[in-house]
Amino acid sequence: MIQHQTATRGDGSIEVSLKGKIDERFEYGDLVEATRSAPKVVVHLGGVRAISSLGVRSFEGMMSGLMGAVAARTVELVHVPPALATQLAMIPNLCQGAVVRTAELPFVCPSCGAEATHEVPWKANAHVDHAPACECGGTMELDGLPEQYLPPP
Protein backbone atom coordinates (compact mmCIF):
# COMPACT_ATOMS: atom_id res chain seq x y z
CA MET A 1 0.00 0.00 0.00
CA ILE A 2 1.40 3.40 -0.95
CA GLN A 3 1.26 6.44 1.28
CA HIS A 4 1.90 9.99 0.20
CA GLN A 5 2.59 13.33 1.82
CA THR A 6 2.76 16.80 0.32
CA ALA A 7 4.56 19.91 1.57
CA THR A 8 4.66 23.41 0.12
CA ARG A 9 7.95 25.25 -0.17
CA GLY A 10 8.44 28.99 0.18
CA ASP A 11 8.61 29.46 -3.58
CA GLY A 12 5.21 27.86 -4.04
CA SER A 13 6.53 24.58 -5.36
CA ILE A 14 5.21 21.38 -3.84
CA GLU A 15 7.15 18.39 -2.61
CA VAL A 16 5.40 15.04 -2.85
CA SER A 17 6.79 12.05 -0.93
CA LEU A 18 5.68 8.51 -1.74
CA LYS A 19 6.26 5.59 0.58
CA GLY A 20 5.47 1.87 0.25
CA LYS A 21 4.62 -0.30 -2.71
CA ILE A 22 3.03 1.02 -5.89
CA ASP A 23 0.48 -1.48 -7.18
CA GLU A 24 -3.03 -1.55 -8.62
CA ARG A 25 -4.39 0.04 -5.43
CA PHE A 26 -2.41 3.27 -5.82
CA GLU A 27 -4.96 6.09 -5.97
CA TYR A 28 -3.21 9.23 -7.13
CA GLY A 29 -6.16 11.52 -7.85
CA ASP A 30 -5.92 13.46 -4.57
CA LEU A 31 -2.20 13.82 -4.98
CA VAL A 32 -2.53 15.32 -8.45
CA GLU A 33 -5.30 17.62 -7.24
CA ALA A 34 -3.16 18.85 -4.33
CA THR A 35 -0.45 20.03 -6.72
CA ARG A 36 -2.77 21.68 -9.21
CA SER A 37 -1.72 25.27 -8.53
CA ALA A 38 2.00 24.63 -7.97
CA PRO A 39 4.46 26.04 -10.51
CA LYS A 40 6.85 23.18 -9.79
CA VAL A 41 6.50 19.70 -8.30
CA VAL A 42 9.31 17.62 -6.80
CA VAL A 43 8.44 13.97 -6.26
CA HIS A 44 10.51 12.16 -3.63
CA LEU A 45 10.48 8.45 -4.41
CA GLY A 46 13.05 7.15 -1.93
CA GLY A 47 10.36 5.51 0.18
CA VAL A 48 9.03 3.36 -2.68
CA ARG A 49 10.23 -0.20 -2.05
CA ALA A 50 8.48 -2.02 -4.93
CA ILE A 51 6.30 -1.55 -7.98
CA SER A 52 4.18 -4.09 -9.83
CA SER A 53 3.23 -4.01 -13.52
CA LEU A 54 -0.15 -2.53 -12.61
CA GLY A 55 1.70 -0.09 -10.38
CA VAL A 56 3.72 1.02 -13.41
CA ARG A 57 0.45 1.92 -15.11
CA SER A 58 -0.72 3.79 -12.02
CA PHE A 59 2.61 5.61 -11.87
CA GLU A 60 2.23 6.58 -15.51
CA GLY A 61 -1.24 7.92 -14.70
CA MET A 62 0.15 9.95 -11.81
CA MET A 63 2.90 11.39 -14.01
CA SER A 64 0.40 12.21 -16.71
CA GLY A 65 -1.74 14.01 -14.14
CA LEU A 66 1.20 15.93 -12.69
CA MET A 67 2.53 16.95 -16.10
CA GLY A 68 -0.82 17.89 -17.49
CA ALA A 69 -2.21 19.81 -14.53
CA VAL A 70 -0.31 23.02 -15.33
CA ALA A 71 1.12 23.73 -18.75
CA ALA A 72 4.91 23.99 -18.99
CA ARG A 73 5.61 23.49 -15.30
CA THR A 74 8.56 21.46 -14.12
CA VAL A 75 8.10 18.08 -12.49
CA GLU A 76 11.21 16.52 -10.97
CA LEU A 77 11.76 13.00 -9.69
CA VAL A 78 14.39 12.54 -7.00
CA HIS A 79 15.71 9.64 -4.91
CA VAL A 80 14.37 7.17 -7.48
CA PRO A 81 14.68 3.68 -5.95
CA PRO A 82 16.00 0.64 -7.86
CA ALA A 83 12.49 -0.72 -8.41
CA LEU A 84 11.51 2.41 -10.33
CA ALA A 85 14.90 3.03 -11.93
CA THR A 86 14.60 -0.30 -13.73
CA GLN A 87 11.23 0.71 -15.14
CA LEU A 88 12.44 4.17 -16.20
CA ALA A 89 15.38 2.53 -17.97
CA MET A 90 13.17 -0.02 -19.71
CA ILE A 91 10.29 2.32 -20.62
CA PRO A 92 11.84 5.62 -21.71
CA ASN A 93 8.50 7.45 -21.99
CA LEU A 94 7.27 6.44 -18.55
CA CYS A 95 8.17 9.71 -16.85
CA GLN A 96 6.42 11.67 -19.61
CA GLY A 97 8.87 14.56 -19.83
CA ALA A 98 9.54 14.91 -16.13
CA VAL A 99 13.15 15.51 -15.16
CA VAL A 100 14.72 12.57 -13.35
CA ARG A 101 17.37 14.05 -11.07
CA THR A 102 18.73 11.31 -8.85
CA ALA A 103 18.47 7.59 -8.21
CA GLU A 104 19.34 5.58 -5.12
CA LEU A 105 21.04 2.48 -6.47
CA PRO A 106 22.56 -0.65 -4.92
CA PHE A 107 26.35 -0.78 -4.68
CA VAL A 108 28.70 -3.48 -3.50
CA CYS A 109 32.37 -3.36 -2.57
CA PRO A 110 34.45 -5.81 -4.65
CA SER A 111 37.10 -5.87 -1.93
CA CYS A 112 35.17 -6.55 1.26
CA GLY A 113 31.66 -7.37 -0.01
CA ALA A 114 29.95 -4.53 1.86
CA GLU A 115 26.62 -3.47 0.38
CA ALA A 116 25.15 0.03 0.42
CA THR A 117 22.54 2.16 -1.29
CA HIS A 118 24.03 5.29 -2.81
CA GLU A 119 22.47 8.23 -4.56
CA VAL A 120 23.79 9.15 -8.00
CA PRO A 121 22.63 11.53 -10.73
CA TRP A 122 20.30 9.66 -13.08
CA LYS A 123 22.47 9.76 -16.16
CA ALA A 124 24.62 7.43 -18.18
CA ASN A 125 27.79 6.21 -16.50
CA ALA A 126 26.83 7.77 -13.15
CA HIS A 127 27.58 4.44 -11.49
CA VAL A 128 31.24 4.93 -12.39
CA ASP A 129 31.55 8.71 -12.20
CA HIS A 130 29.84 8.86 -8.80
CA ALA A 131 30.77 5.48 -7.32
CA PRO A 132 30.93 5.70 -3.53
CA ALA A 133 33.98 4.93 -1.44
CA CYS A 134 33.77 1.96 0.87
CA GLU A 135 34.80 2.11 4.51
CA CYS A 136 37.54 -0.42 3.68
CA GLY A 137 39.11 2.10 1.31
CA GLY A 138 37.96 0.48 -1.91
CA THR A 139 35.62 1.91 -4.51
CA MET A 140 32.18 0.35 -4.61
CA GLU A 141 30.61 -0.94 -7.83
CA LEU A 142 27.03 -0.95 -8.99
CA ASP A 143 25.40 -4.19 -7.82
CA GLY A 144 23.64 -4.76 -11.10
CA LEU A 145 23.89 -4.09 -14.79
CA PRO A 146 24.01 -0.34 -15.54
CA GLU A 147 21.65 -0.65 -18.49
CA GLN A 148 18.99 -1.96 -16.12
CA TYR A 149 19.15 1.07 -13.82
CA LEU A 150 20.42 4.04 -15.82
CA PRO A 151 19.62 5.72 -19.14
CA PRO A 152 21.73 4.88 -22.20
CA PRO A 153 24.75 7.03 -23.13
Added chain:
Amino acid sequence: MTDATAPQGTTRGAALVSKHGPTCRRVAQSLGAAGLQVRAAPFPSELPIPDLTDVAALLVDLDVAPTTPAAELINEARAHYPTAPIFAVAGIDARARLIEALCHAEVNHVMPKRGAQTLPRGGVPLLGSLEGPDEHDLFAAVRRLLTGPERPGVAPYLLAGAPVHEIEVRNSEDKDAALNAIVSFAESMDLGGEKLRRVELATEELLMNALYDAPRNANGEAVNANIDRRLSVTLGSSIVRLRFGCDGQTLAVAVADPFGSLAKRAVTERLKKVADGLPRPSPGVAGAGLGLVMTYTVANQLVFCVVPGRSTEVTAVMHVAGTNRAAQERGTAVHFYSYSPTGSVTP
Protein backbone atom coordinates in the same frame (compact mmCIF):
# COMPACT_ATOMS: atom_id res chain seq x y z
CA MET B 1 24.41 -48.68 -16.78
CA THR B 2 21.58 -47.35 -18.91
CA ASP B 3 19.16 -44.49 -18.62
CA ALA B 4 15.64 -45.57 -17.80
CA THR B 5 14.34 -43.16 -20.43
CA ALA B 6 16.37 -44.64 -23.29
CA PRO B 7 15.14 -47.59 -25.32
CA GLN B 8 17.18 -50.73 -24.62
CA GLY B 9 20.15 -51.20 -26.90
CA THR B 10 20.41 -47.59 -28.04
CA THR B 11 22.14 -44.48 -26.75
CA ARG B 12 20.14 -41.34 -27.03
CA GLY B 13 22.10 -38.39 -28.20
CA ALA B 14 22.07 -34.67 -28.83
CA ALA B 15 23.42 -32.72 -31.76
CA LEU B 16 25.22 -29.48 -30.98
CA VAL B 17 26.07 -26.80 -33.50
CA SER B 18 28.93 -24.83 -31.97
CA LYS B 19 32.61 -24.08 -32.36
CA HIS B 20 32.89 -22.41 -28.96
CA GLY B 21 35.00 -24.54 -26.62
CA PRO B 22 33.36 -23.59 -23.31
CA THR B 23 29.90 -24.16 -24.79
CA CYS B 24 30.88 -27.55 -26.17
CA ARG B 25 32.33 -28.61 -22.81
CA ARG B 26 29.38 -27.42 -20.73
CA VAL B 27 26.78 -28.90 -23.03
CA ALA B 28 28.63 -32.24 -23.13
CA GLN B 29 28.79 -32.33 -19.32
CA SER B 30 25.18 -31.30 -18.68
CA LEU B 31 23.58 -33.46 -21.33
CA GLY B 32 25.90 -36.34 -20.58
CA ALA B 33 24.77 -36.20 -16.97
CA ALA B 34 21.19 -36.14 -18.18
CA GLY B 35 21.81 -39.28 -20.23
CA LEU B 36 22.48 -37.84 -23.67
CA GLN B 37 25.69 -38.28 -25.60
CA VAL B 38 26.61 -35.01 -27.33
CA ARG B 39 28.15 -34.79 -30.80
CA ALA B 40 29.12 -31.40 -32.20
CA ALA B 41 29.39 -29.79 -35.62
CA PRO B 42 30.86 -26.30 -36.12
CA PHE B 43 28.16 -25.06 -38.51
CA PRO B 44 24.62 -26.09 -39.44
CA SER B 45 25.87 -26.82 -42.93
CA GLU B 46 27.88 -29.72 -41.51
CA LEU B 47 24.83 -31.51 -40.17
CA PRO B 48 23.74 -34.25 -39.95
CA ILE B 49 26.34 -35.76 -37.64
CA PRO B 50 27.37 -39.28 -38.73
CA ASP B 51 26.37 -42.14 -36.41
CA LEU B 52 23.91 -40.00 -34.48
CA THR B 53 20.43 -41.28 -35.12
CA ASP B 54 18.29 -41.12 -31.99
CA VAL B 55 18.51 -37.35 -31.42
CA ALA B 56 16.61 -36.18 -28.36
CA ALA B 57 17.77 -32.55 -28.54
CA LEU B 58 19.28 -30.21 -31.09
CA LEU B 59 21.31 -27.31 -29.73
CA VAL B 60 22.17 -24.38 -31.98
CA ASP B 61 24.80 -21.86 -30.85
CA LEU B 62 23.78 -18.67 -32.63
CA ASP B 63 27.30 -17.28 -32.16
CA VAL B 64 28.59 -19.50 -34.97
CA ALA B 65 27.34 -16.76 -37.29
CA PRO B 66 26.51 -13.65 -35.23
CA THR B 67 25.31 -11.59 -38.18
CA THR B 68 23.14 -14.30 -39.70
CA PRO B 69 19.47 -14.15 -38.70
CA ALA B 70 18.65 -16.69 -36.00
CA ALA B 71 15.83 -18.12 -38.11
CA GLU B 72 18.23 -18.89 -40.93
CA LEU B 73 20.56 -20.90 -38.67
CA ILE B 74 17.66 -22.70 -37.06
CA ASN B 75 15.99 -23.57 -40.35
CA GLU B 76 19.23 -25.01 -41.68
CA ALA B 77 19.71 -27.15 -38.57
CA ARG B 78 16.05 -28.16 -38.45
CA ALA B 79 16.21 -29.50 -42.00
CA HIS B 80 18.48 -32.29 -40.78
CA TYR B 81 16.59 -33.13 -37.57
CA PRO B 82 12.91 -32.51 -38.24
CA THR B 83 11.51 -33.54 -34.86
CA ALA B 84 14.17 -32.97 -32.18
CA PRO B 85 13.42 -30.20 -29.67
CA ILE B 86 15.63 -27.21 -30.45
CA PHE B 87 17.64 -25.26 -27.89
CA ALA B 88 19.10 -21.94 -29.06
CA VAL B 89 22.14 -20.64 -27.21
CA ALA B 90 23.79 -17.23 -27.60
CA GLY B 91 26.33 -14.97 -25.99
CA ILE B 92 26.75 -12.18 -28.51
CA ASP B 93 23.84 -9.73 -28.24
CA ALA B 94 22.26 -12.56 -26.29
CA ARG B 95 18.96 -11.06 -25.16
CA ALA B 96 17.86 -9.83 -28.59
CA ARG B 97 19.16 -12.90 -30.42
CA LEU B 98 17.48 -15.34 -28.07
CA ILE B 99 14.14 -13.55 -28.15
CA GLU B 100 14.42 -13.54 -31.94
CA ALA B 101 15.09 -17.28 -31.81
CA LEU B 102 12.20 -17.94 -29.42
CA CYS B 103 9.85 -16.24 -31.87
CA HIS B 104 10.69 -19.01 -34.34
CA ALA B 105 7.91 -21.58 -34.25
CA GLU B 106 10.38 -24.46 -33.96
CA VAL B 107 12.26 -23.12 -30.92
CA ASN B 108 10.92 -23.68 -27.41
CA HIS B 109 14.14 -23.35 -25.43
CA VAL B 110 16.61 -20.46 -25.36
CA MET B 111 19.60 -20.09 -23.06
CA PRO B 112 22.16 -17.29 -22.69
CA LYS B 113 25.80 -18.07 -22.20
CA ARG B 114 27.17 -16.93 -18.90
CA GLY B 115 29.10 -13.72 -19.21
CA ALA B 116 26.94 -12.65 -22.12
CA GLN B 117 25.72 -9.42 -20.55
CA THR B 118 28.80 -8.16 -18.79
CA LEU B 119 29.74 -5.74 -21.51
CA PRO B 120 28.71 -2.14 -22.06
CA ARG B 121 25.47 -1.63 -23.95
CA GLY B 122 26.02 -2.34 -27.61
CA GLY B 123 29.42 -3.89 -26.98
CA VAL B 124 30.32 -7.04 -28.84
CA PRO B 125 32.13 -9.53 -26.62
CA LEU B 126 35.08 -11.57 -27.68
CA LEU B 127 34.08 -15.20 -27.77
CA GLY B 128 36.91 -15.92 -25.35
CA SER B 129 35.21 -13.83 -22.65
CA LEU B 130 32.09 -15.97 -22.74
CA GLU B 131 31.35 -19.15 -20.88
CA GLY B 132 28.83 -21.70 -22.06
CA PRO B 133 25.23 -21.94 -20.85
CA ASP B 134 24.74 -22.67 -17.15
CA GLU B 135 25.25 -26.40 -16.59
CA HIS B 136 22.63 -26.80 -13.91
CA ASP B 137 20.00 -24.89 -15.84
CA LEU B 138 20.69 -26.91 -18.97
CA PHE B 139 20.66 -30.18 -17.05
CA ALA B 140 17.31 -29.36 -15.47
CA ALA B 141 15.82 -28.29 -18.80
CA VAL B 142 16.89 -31.45 -20.60
CA ARG B 143 15.84 -33.75 -17.77
CA ARG B 144 12.42 -32.17 -17.74
CA LEU B 145 12.20 -32.65 -21.47
CA LEU B 146 13.09 -36.32 -21.15
CA THR B 147 10.97 -37.18 -18.13
CA GLY B 148 7.77 -35.42 -19.13
CA PRO B 149 5.33 -33.47 -17.00
CA GLU B 150 5.19 -35.74 -13.97
CA ARG B 151 7.61 -33.64 -11.93
CA PRO B 152 5.92 -30.27 -11.81
CA GLY B 153 6.71 -27.35 -9.59
CA VAL B 154 10.05 -26.11 -8.40
CA ALA B 155 11.77 -29.39 -7.48
CA PRO B 156 13.59 -29.83 -10.83
CA TYR B 157 15.39 -26.53 -10.29
CA LEU B 158 16.51 -27.03 -6.69
CA LEU B 159 19.04 -29.33 -5.09
CA ALA B 160 17.48 -32.62 -4.07
CA GLY B 161 15.96 -32.45 -0.62
CA ALA B 162 15.22 -28.73 -0.62
CA PRO B 163 11.86 -28.20 1.12
CA VAL B 164 9.05 -27.16 -1.19
CA HIS B 165 6.18 -25.08 0.16
CA GLU B 166 2.71 -24.98 -1.35
CA ILE B 167 -0.12 -22.49 -0.92
CA GLU B 168 -3.56 -22.70 -2.49
CA VAL B 169 -4.95 -19.49 -3.96
CA ARG B 170 -8.66 -19.17 -4.70
CA ASN B 171 -9.17 -15.41 -4.68
CA SER B 172 -7.47 -12.01 -4.48
CA GLU B 173 -7.25 -12.11 -0.69
CA ASP B 174 -5.44 -15.46 -0.86
CA LYS B 175 -3.06 -13.87 -3.36
CA ASP B 176 -2.11 -11.15 -0.88
CA ALA B 177 -1.58 -13.74 1.86
CA ALA B 178 0.53 -15.93 -0.45
CA LEU B 179 2.65 -12.94 -1.40
CA ASN B 180 3.22 -12.09 2.24
CA ALA B 181 4.19 -15.72 2.89
CA ILE B 182 6.87 -15.83 0.21
CA VAL B 183 8.25 -12.43 1.22
CA SER B 184 8.52 -13.69 4.82
CA PHE B 185 10.17 -16.86 3.51
CA ALA B 186 12.73 -14.84 1.57
CA GLU B 187 13.34 -12.47 4.47
CA SER B 188 13.91 -15.45 6.77
CA MET B 189 16.92 -16.26 4.59
CA ASP B 190 18.11 -12.67 4.96
CA LEU B 191 17.32 -11.81 1.36
CA GLY B 192 16.81 -8.08 1.00
CA GLY B 193 17.16 -5.24 -1.47
CA GLU B 194 17.06 -6.22 -5.10
CA LYS B 195 17.01 -9.96 -4.43
CA LEU B 196 13.88 -9.65 -2.35
CA ARG B 197 12.32 -7.32 -4.89
CA ARG B 198 12.93 -9.84 -7.68
CA VAL B 199 11.27 -12.63 -5.73
CA GLU B 200 8.25 -10.54 -4.74
CA LEU B 201 7.80 -9.13 -8.23
CA ALA B 202 7.93 -12.48 -10.01
CA THR B 203 5.50 -14.05 -7.56
CA GLU B 204 3.01 -11.22 -7.74
CA GLU B 205 3.01 -11.06 -11.52
CA LEU B 206 2.55 -14.83 -11.88
CA LEU B 207 -0.30 -14.86 -9.36
CA MET B 208 -2.04 -11.88 -10.96
CA ASN B 209 -1.78 -13.61 -14.33
CA ALA B 210 -3.27 -16.81 -12.92
CA LEU B 211 -6.16 -14.97 -11.24
CA TYR B 212 -7.10 -12.48 -13.94
CA ASP B 213 -5.69 -13.50 -17.33
CA ALA B 214 -5.75 -17.30 -17.24
CA PRO B 215 -9.28 -18.26 -16.13
CA ARG B 216 -11.53 -19.60 -18.87
CA ASN B 217 -15.13 -20.77 -18.85
CA ALA B 218 -16.36 -24.06 -20.34
CA ASN B 219 -16.34 -22.48 -23.80
CA GLY B 220 -12.73 -21.44 -23.47
CA GLU B 221 -13.61 -17.76 -23.11
CA ALA B 222 -11.66 -15.49 -20.81
CA VAL B 223 -13.55 -14.87 -17.58
CA ASN B 224 -11.61 -12.23 -15.66
CA ALA B 225 -9.40 -10.65 -18.31
CA ASN B 226 -11.42 -7.45 -18.56
CA ILE B 227 -12.03 -6.98 -14.86
CA ASP B 228 -10.45 -3.94 -13.24
CA ARG B 229 -7.44 -5.31 -11.34
CA ARG B 230 -8.40 -3.24 -8.31
CA LEU B 231 -11.47 -5.43 -7.90
CA SER B 232 -11.21 -8.73 -6.07
CA VAL B 233 -11.95 -11.94 -7.95
CA THR B 234 -12.68 -15.48 -6.86
CA LEU B 235 -12.04 -18.63 -8.87
CA GLY B 236 -14.95 -20.65 -7.54
CA SER B 237 -14.02 -24.32 -7.40
CA SER B 238 -10.76 -23.81 -9.33
CA ILE B 239 -7.51 -23.61 -7.42
CA VAL B 240 -4.24 -21.91 -8.28
CA ARG B 241 -1.23 -23.48 -6.58
CA LEU B 242 1.82 -21.48 -5.58
CA ARG B 243 4.87 -23.63 -4.94
CA PHE B 244 8.22 -22.26 -3.87
CA GLY B 245 11.48 -23.35 -2.38
CA CYS B 246 15.13 -22.45 -2.05
CA ASP B 247 18.29 -24.52 -1.72
CA GLY B 248 20.44 -21.64 -0.56
CA GLN B 249 21.64 -20.74 -4.04
CA THR B 250 18.52 -20.85 -6.16
CA LEU B 251 15.01 -19.74 -5.30
CA ALA B 252 12.22 -21.00 -7.51
CA VAL B 253 8.56 -19.98 -7.62
CA ALA B 254 5.92 -21.84 -9.61
CA VAL B 255 2.30 -20.84 -10.14
CA ALA B 256 -0.01 -23.48 -11.61
CA ASP B 257 -3.56 -22.90 -12.78
CA PRO B 258 -6.11 -25.44 -14.07
CA PHE B 259 -6.96 -23.57 -17.28
CA GLY B 260 -4.17 -24.27 -19.78
CA SER B 261 -4.88 -21.09 -21.70
CA LEU B 262 -1.37 -19.72 -22.21
CA ALA B 263 -0.01 -19.85 -25.76
CA LYS B 264 3.63 -19.54 -26.68
CA ARG B 265 2.79 -16.83 -29.18
CA ALA B 266 1.37 -14.65 -26.43
CA VAL B 267 4.64 -15.01 -24.56
CA THR B 268 6.90 -14.26 -27.51
CA GLU B 269 4.86 -11.26 -28.63
CA ARG B 270 5.32 -9.70 -25.24
CA LEU B 271 8.98 -10.60 -24.89
CA LYS B 272 9.65 -9.18 -28.32
CA LYS B 273 8.79 -5.80 -26.85
CA VAL B 274 11.88 -6.16 -24.68
CA ALA B 275 14.05 -6.52 -27.75
CA ASP B 276 12.25 -3.76 -29.61
CA GLY B 277 12.16 -1.37 -26.64
CA LEU B 278 9.05 -0.62 -24.65
CA PRO B 279 7.54 2.72 -25.65
CA ARG B 280 5.21 2.87 -22.63
CA PRO B 281 2.79 0.58 -20.81
CA SER B 282 0.06 -0.49 -23.18
CA PRO B 283 -3.37 1.02 -22.50
CA GLY B 284 -6.35 -0.95 -21.28
CA VAL B 285 -7.27 -2.86 -18.17
CA ALA B 286 -5.05 -5.91 -18.48
CA GLY B 287 -1.48 -5.76 -17.26
CA ALA B 288 -0.20 -9.21 -18.14
CA GLY B 289 1.95 -8.04 -21.00
CA LEU B 290 4.11 -5.77 -18.92
CA GLY B 291 3.95 -8.21 -16.01
CA LEU B 292 5.45 -10.96 -18.12
CA VAL B 293 8.18 -8.66 -19.36
CA MET B 294 8.98 -7.57 -15.80
CA THR B 295 9.09 -11.19 -14.66
CA TYR B 296 11.43 -12.00 -17.53
CA THR B 297 13.80 -9.23 -16.47
CA VAL B 298 14.07 -10.45 -12.86
CA ALA B 299 14.18 -14.22 -13.45
CA ASN B 300 17.17 -16.30 -14.54
CA GLN B 301 14.90 -18.96 -15.98
CA LEU B 302 11.29 -18.65 -17.00
CA VAL B 303 9.67 -22.01 -17.60
CA PHE B 304 6.23 -22.43 -19.15
CA CYS B 305 4.56 -25.81 -18.99
CA VAL B 306 1.18 -26.01 -20.69
CA VAL B 307 -1.35 -28.76 -21.20
CA PRO B 308 -3.89 -26.94 -23.40
CA GLY B 309 -7.27 -26.65 -21.73
CA ARG B 310 -6.05 -28.47 -18.66
CA SER B 311 -3.20 -26.68 -16.89
CA THR B 312 -0.57 -23.99 -17.11
CA GLU B 313 2.41 -23.78 -14.82
CA VAL B 314 4.89 -20.92 -14.97
CA THR B 315 8.08 -21.23 -12.98
CA ALA B 316 10.49 -18.39 -12.28
CA VAL B 317 13.94 -19.46 -11.18
CA MET B 318 16.17 -16.86 -9.54
CA HIS B 319 19.76 -17.22 -8.43
CA VAL B 320 20.13 -15.61 -5.04
CA ALA B 321 23.67 -16.62 -4.09
CA GLY B 322 26.34 -13.97 -4.57
CA THR B 323 25.65 -10.44 -5.66
CA ASN B 324 22.62 -9.12 -7.45
CA ARG B 325 24.89 -8.25 -10.35
CA ALA B 326 26.07 -11.86 -10.62
CA ALA B 327 22.46 -12.96 -10.97
CA GLN B 328 21.70 -10.32 -13.59
CA GLU B 329 24.78 -11.29 -15.57
CA ARG B 330 23.38 -14.78 -15.99
CA GLY B 331 20.62 -13.39 -18.19
CA THR B 332 17.31 -15.20 -18.65
CA ALA B 333 16.67 -18.60 -20.17
CA VAL B 334 13.17 -19.39 -21.40
CA HIS B 335 11.72 -22.88 -21.77
CA PHE B 336 8.36 -23.71 -23.22
CA TYR B 337 7.00 -27.22 -22.68
CA SER B 338 3.72 -28.11 -24.25
CA TYR B 339 2.13 -31.46 -23.53
CA SER B 340 -0.87 -33.13 -25.02
CA PRO B 341 -3.49 -34.16 -22.46
CA THR B 342 -2.13 -37.73 -22.78
CA GLY B 343 1.25 -36.60 -21.49
CA SER B 344 3.42 -36.69 -24.64
CA VAL B 345 5.66 -33.72 -25.11
CA THR B 346 5.43 -31.42 -28.11
CA PRO B 347 9.00 -30.53 -29.19
